[in-house]
Amino acid sequence: MVDLLSLVPDAARAALAEWLAERDEPAYRARQVFRRLWERPVESWDDATELPAALRRALAAALPLRRLPLSARQVSRDGTEKYLWDLGDGEAVESVLIPEGKRRTLCISSQVGCALGCVFCATGRMGFRRNLSVAEIACQVREVMLLDAALKPTNVVFMGMGEPLLNWDAVRRAHDSQPPGGTRDRGAAHHGLDRGHPAEPRQARATARAVSAGPLAARAVTGAAA
């Protein structure tokens, strides 16, 4: 079964076009369906009411949309929001949305726990549990948009749980999975880049350089919510 939310835009469009062609659907349906992945996300295909009911049922059966159930949401007085996502296997990760003027920076997780064990860090004290999949990383952004379209992040940083360099392939693919029109102004940095990470500062800077040179020309973030 294809997980459209794990694919880069060209691959998702191609998978959709092939699947729709097999069903003799008109080509324009691919654009309609594709928009519902990231640009105007829906909780389920049933909510994409611009599509015929039969097609929505077929999409739900063949190409279901992955969800990250929300276990907890905390909102502070300054508007910062913290989310706890249930990964379905007894594990959970957090994201934090930080509003600042017109900017909304979403800090997402890349691993459950972390192997680096920085002594000041609660995640480090958990030890490493597992890497997040592409969809588990990318869907942290999607789920926030589903909570409230007005919360759509303007920036995404990989500064939540885990060390993104140690799950680099999934982090890179999650970054690339979101098309222009979604959260475009993305960056990648980790604690070391902006807070003097004690473990791997040079590695963190190298990550930022690699991402800033990526195909979507993401901008490396050099300060928290900068």
Ligand code: SF4
């Ligand atoms: S690398 Fe980041 S998440 Fe991992 S232990 Fe250090 S501060 Fe915590």
